[in-house]
Amino acid sequence: MRIVVQRASRGRVLVNGEVTGEIGRGLVLLVGITHDDTEQDADYLAEKVVGLRIFEDAEEKMNLSLLEVAGAILSVSQFTLYGDCRKGRRPNFMEAAKPEQANRLYEYFNDKLRSLGVRVETGIFGAMMDVELVNDGPVTLLLDSKKSF
Structure with missing residues (x-):
């Protein structure tokens, strides 16, 4: 799994002009899933995200976690995180998981975040979404479960 973590003062997702998820202070997550990702990958990244001291x-030092600031998460599925742009001009998305597998693991990941005590808002899996955020800092981090074990 790959996640782009963005510290935000606010964020929201719209589908067909309707708000499907909205947060104030917290994190906006763009979540990508590949073929061999498992619940272990999702568990690891959920715990990592919630515990990040960003x-x-x-004293204006990045010392507090999402839980310590009572922040929320806006989680957005993002298969394009597995786009391969090394050849040609059109990205190849062969490394992105098939929709059924990706949706199941994406939902599992969001449920894991909730079980850790975080309010989680989402977009709609597979929909064309407009994602808005005010990146606080800016602070943006890349997490990859395959680079953790």
Whole structure:
């Protein structure tokens, strides 16, 4: 799994002009899933995201986690994180998981985040979405479960 983590002061997702998910302070996650990802990958990344100390404390140092600032998560499925642009001009998405597998693991990941005590809002899997966010900092990190074990 790959996740782009963006610290946000606010974010929302719209599908056909309708808001499907909206947060204030927290994290906007773009979540990509590949063929061999498992629940172990999702568990690892959920715990990593919730525990990342990327929010500022009273001394303006990144020392606080999402839970410590009572932040929320806006989770957006993003198969294009597995786009391969090495050849030609059109990305190859062969490394992205098939929709059925990806949706199952994406939902599992979101449920895991919720079980860790975080409010999670989402877009709609497979839909054309407009994602809006105000990146706070800016702070943007890349996580990849295959680079963790």
